Amino acid sequence: MGLKRGHRARPLEWLAEKTIFVVSLIAILMVFLIFIFIGKEALPVLLGRMNTSLNQKAIPVEQMDTLSPEALCEYLGLSKQQLASMDKETLKTLMELKLEARGEHSNNPDAAVNSTRWRYLLGPYQWSAYSKPEFIWQPVSEVPKYNLVPLIIGSLKVTLIALLFSVPLALGAAVYVSQLARPTVREWIKPVIELLAGIPSVVLGFFALIVLASFLQQTFGYDSRLNALCAGLALGVAVVPVVFSIAEDALTSVPRSYVQAALALGASQWKAAWQVVLPAALPGVFAAIALGFGRAIGETMIVLMASGNASIVSASLLDSTRTITATIAAELGEVVTGGAHYRILFLIGVLLFAVTFITNLSADIVMHRLKGRMEGKR
Amino acid sequence: MQTQAALAVEARNRPFRSRETDWYSVLGTGITGLATLLIVAILLVILANIIWNGAPYVSWRFITTGTATDMFDVRKAGIFPMIFGTTARVILMTILVIPAGVLTAIYLTEYARIHSPSTRIIRGAVNNLAGVPSIVFGLFGAGFFVQFIGQMMDSALGNTDNVWKQPALIWAAATLAVMTLPVVIVATEESLRAIPQGLREASLALGATKLETIVKIVLPQAVPGILTGGILAVSRAAGEVAPILFTGAAYYMADLPKSLHNQFMDLGYHTFILSTQSPNIEETRPLLYATVLVLLGLTFLLNIVAVFVRANMRKKMRMLQ
Secondary structure, three states: OOOOOHHHHOHHHHHHHHHHHHHHOHHHHHHHHHHHHHHHHHHHHHOOOOOOOOOOOOOOHHHHHHOOHHHHHHHHOOOHHHHHOOOHHHHHHHHHHHHHHHHHHOOOOOOOOOOOOHHHHHOOEOOOOOOOOEOOEEOOOOOOEEOOHHHHHHHHHHHHHHHHHHHHHHHHHHHHHHHHOOHHHHHHHHHHHHHHHHOOHHHHHHHHHHHHHHHHHHHHOOOOOOOHHHHHHHHHHHHHHHHHHHHHHHHHOOOHHHHHHHHHOOOOHHHHHHHHHHHHOHHHHHHHHHHHHHHHHHOOHHHHHHOEOOOOOOOOOOOOEOOHHHHHHHHHHHOOOOOHHHHHHHHHHHHHHHHHHHHHHHHHHHHHHHHHHHHHHO | OHHHHHHHHHHHHOOOOOOOOOHHHHHHHHHHHHHHHHHHHHHHHHHHHHHHHHHHHOOHHHHHOOOOOOOOOOOOOOOHHHHHHHHHHHHHHHHHHHHHHHHHHHHHHHHOOOOOHHHHHHHHHHHHHHHOOHHHHHHHHHHHHHHHHHHHHHHHHOOOOOOOOOOOHHHHHHHHHHHHHHHHHHHHHHHHHHOOHHHHHHHHHOOOOHHHHHHHHHHHHHHHHHHHHHHHHHHHHHOOOHHHOOOOEOOOOOOOOOOOOOOEOOHHHHHHHHHHHOOOHHHHHHHHHHHHHHHHHHHHHHHHHHHHHHHHHHHHHHHHO
């Protein structure tokens, strides 16, 4: 009798293997679902289907019966289920309210603006009360203003400070720990940095808000207590472990023979580390910085608590700043599900996800190549 | 003759490297060493500040009572409901994430071929999931679990009002489970890879099937790794606030959550509330420090346990190989 294989020979084995395979697809499924479910909510804005203009056609109450249910839904901003659950009287009241609202806005010069269109989301616009075209994020006002530029600038500003602070520190430490320090030092430092990584971001945010902000203000004497500098430094503390651990990994993966060859030629430990190991591990170092960037731009609680949250467009690092993440965290709890504001918040969520997705993917590819090269040369 | 002997002596005494101090190297080593020291110093300053200001206010009463009268007053407020909420969501999360994470790791190490496209894609997805910002998980949890799955459950169970389609303990736990999936997968995989191939081959040679080998030989060896992954996931999730903002955390609740579809109070979210919503920050400060100390103590305890379990495991694996 020959050896039988496949699902007929051992149905249980076959079933177990397939089950395990299906479960292992969960990670892929989740990445897809994240993309679909965040994108789905933002889609009406992306396709230009939202309209926040207050000067839309007003429909007299008497014409309600002539409207199709779909048109009525759109006009009153209701979902199908909501429409079905309402009786005629309620609908009539809603129609009247809508008419009244239209009447009130007729003298507002900005009322005709549909602020969910791309030119208002990204370009400057001269609103009636302003003296020049400006980028304004003001989602809760009579005419909501959803310009994303202040938020993007805010995120980039805080991230830049965080990276300027953390990358030199983490890279220096990674070179020292992986190449220069004695093994006993190394065994102590790594758990310490893991502990630093273990501090919850809300605790770092608290520390920045209560301790660091006052300290910085007393030292430098600026006006706004909470600002991009304070949030950026606290964020840097959160980024240090990310950059350190990946850079340290990359530096350690450089074959020992490189260092030995350099030392045999008379180089000092430092020269071997700086001129031989670091250049060899450079792609890994870039990956570390990229992942640090992803961590910094996606961090929420620290910037929510320590950046001051004013959406100002300015180049100064000492101004109060509002980031993309903090905006989502602060505003999503108070918006109407399905409204324009809600969809815009999901849109900036998509933006954030796309940025970190690309960053992670490129870091992943770089690391993979580096690993392959180092293992090949060993 | 004499000069030759003198030269030989001099050559023997000459150090291998030049005697001149290489200031360039000293400077480089010094700067990188200082960077390391600075990181350690930052950690110590943060810890010392929190312990110094928080320790005097952590008492048995503070940990075991609720916020009956005034949640901003340190003499009356307690944080038991928050500890309970955080613990409950973390335990639920562990139940959800461990099976999925361990099975994925088993597939990647035991079944999949190393360079096959499916392995590459799964690993890429895991790495990407690890880098998704926590607030995006919050958005996802609100859009997928609360709105979509909650809606489905409500219509399946025939509820007329929203029972499941609202922020709840179970949705917060599920969101965190998605977030910590990579942590569990990576830790389990590491421990599975550390098991010598010879053990598997011996088991197969004795006639055990692949499944039997995995269940009876491989998995028992991997328990410390799974444990490490679980603990790291818990410590990561325990302090996260952004993913639960819209999926279950409540500003204030009079009672403890009784069911999976109730909201809950949370230690991290409470820290956020205390530091940003307090009417008088000077009076709230002691309470705030005490709460932060408890939260930090909880996550650090878990982290330190994970570090030790992993160090132990690595030592054992080295002996096996």
